Amino acid sequence: MTDEQRNILNRVNKYAETVLGDIDPQKVPVSMQLDKLKPIMKEIADEMNISLEDFFILYMDLQSEASCLTEQKLRDELQDLNNGDGSPMLFR
Numbered sequence: 065m066t067d068e069q070r071n072i073l074n075r076v077n078k079y080a081e082t083v084l085g086d087i088d089p090q091k092v093p094v095s096m097q098l099d100k101l102k103p104i105m106k107e108i109a110d111e112m113n114i115s116l117e118d119f120f121i122l123y124m125d126l127q128s129e130a131s132c133l134t135e136q137k138l139r140d141e142l143q144d145l146n147n148g149d150g151s152p153m154l155f156r
Contacts, residue, residue, distance in 0.1 A: 065129055072108060073126045079104040
């Protein structure tokens with residue numbers, strides 16, 4: 065992930081913390097969550113000279129990549145723990 069991509073993700077996530085901070089993502093439909101994020105997505109899309117739809121696709125790709133990187137980091141850290149005292153720690 066490039067610095068520019070990381071910056072995009074950070075801007076959207078920081079904005080999300082302010083507008084979505086007190087909602088339960090399991091109970092609020094994704095469409096409503098995206099409506100709340102639309103202003104920052106539109107702002108960044110305009111800065112990048114791309115459509116909102118193209119930005120949404122970019123954002124979802126970046127979120128997926130970040131999620132995979134986070135999961136791999138967790139797996140690596142848990143692997144280190146497994147090599148400790150011989151007691152296996154399971155990760156699914």
